[in-house]
Amino acid sequence: MDSHDSRSEYESRMHRVLAYIDEHLDEQLDLATLADVAHFSSFHFHRLFSAWMGETFGDYLRRRRIEVAAMRLAAQPRTRILYIALSVGFGSAEAFTRAFKNRFGCSPSAWRELQSLQRHAKSNSDQANSKHGQALQVTFTEHEVSRKLNKENIMKVVLIDRLPATVAYFRHLGPYGEPIVRFWQETYVPWAVMNKLGADHARYGISHDDPSITAPEQCRYDACAEVLPDFMATGGALKKTIPGGKYAVLHFNGTVERVGEAWAALLRNWLPSSGLQLDGRPCFEYYPKGAAFDCKTGKFECEICIPVVPL
Template sequence: MNPCDSRAEYESRMHRVLAYIDQHLDKPLDLATLAEVAHFSSFHFHRLFAAWMGETLGDYLRRRRIEVAAIKLLAQPRVKILHIALSVGFGSAEAFSRAFRIRFGCSPSAWREQQTSQRHAKSNFGQINSKQSQALPTPLAEHSISSNIHQEMIMQVILVDRKPATVAYLRHLGSYGASVARFWQESYVPWAAMNKLGADHARYGIAHDNPDVTDAAQCRYDAGAEVPPDFVLTGGALKQTIPGGKYAVLRFKGTAAHIGEAWASLLRDWLPSSGLQLDARPCFEYYPQGAAFDEETGYFECELCLPVTSL
């Protein structure tokens, strides 16, 4: 195996472990189990994981449990803190509160209250701005979706049952927004052209972390295209399966500067009133065949897909 193939194999195994962790946060995640998922010796896996991720396995598990819990505290404001603690693998509310305070500097209940207050402030600001944006000429008003997205949210979100999809992808590690837009243009587009994955292939942007609770340097984002299961990988790409099931879908039109607020509003404004909750599947952007994109302005269209299940 040449060095490039060897590195891709390591990366594929580590990505598989990270996905397994996110899908099983409510269960015990011991070293032996995760080493088996990665197909590495349990004797060496802890050291390999720390070298690859820049943090120990224990620190990573603790961080992901706290970050996912923080997202649930915001998206499910009526769910008891103990229930959220148990859903991410903590044995008690006390243990969860201690770990949460170390990470965020306050208790889970105080953090929830703070975020709720900020949510109301942003919603009120959006209602004021939406009145102002009505007087703006296009295309400026067309790109001001962050100001009126809250008002239109309930009408725009639909529930869709999606089938599983195989995606060949490249991973971006770092902040979202403009850097992700550059990643699409500078990394994904040349790779897709080399592999003849043009506009006739649906594309996916998969956000594995929420930048509101995860440090920007640790945010993971995959840019990829839907491919047959037997697609031959080249150019450092990897494959994953996007799970099927029920998703809440918001059709987005705007630029990279606005998509973060669209995601935040979907979680902050729509989900808490929907009677639904997040599950362990990843959130993603779906770009169907022929989705609009203006290279000059950066304006594009996609569907924001939020995995949901009954509350």
């Protein structure tokens, strides 16, 4: 195995570990278990994890639990704080509150109230702007998005059962927005052309982190192509399976400047009233075979998919 293949193998194993952590945040996680997931020696795994991630396993686990909890507090305003604490692995509301204050400087209840006030303030601001004929100001790079979407689009949210999908992917670590556009163009497209993965292959864009919560330099994004299970990933690409199951899907047709608005409306407006909640599977944008793209207007179509289970 040459040095390039060796690094790809390490990267693939560490990605499996990170996915396993997100899927099991409500469980006791230890280094021995994660070493088995990665097929590495448990004796050396802590050092390997710290070297690869730039933070210890304990620090990473605490950060992910708090960040996921913060997203759920905003997306599930009627869910008890204790339940959210338990769902990300805290044994009590007191322990959760202490950790949350250390990370965000306020209690979980204060955070939730702040998110609600910001959502209503943004909605009122949008209404005032629309009365004066002003365009919605949406900064995709920072995901400072509108908290509303018109009723016609809200009605297009459907629940579907998706089958698992094998994908080959490249991971971007850093800020979202324009860097992601360049990542697709400069990293994914040349590789896809070399591997004859054109418009007849479905694509996925997976944002693993919320940039309003996670530091920009720690945000993870995967640019993926759907492939057959026996596809041989080359050129630095990795392979994984996107889990199947129940997803809420919003069909989107618009520009990059509006896609953040659609995400916010789905997570902050539709989800809290749906009787459903997110689980540990990733959210993603699904670009089906032959998905429309207008190079003149910049409009594209995709399906915004969020994994859901009963509340």
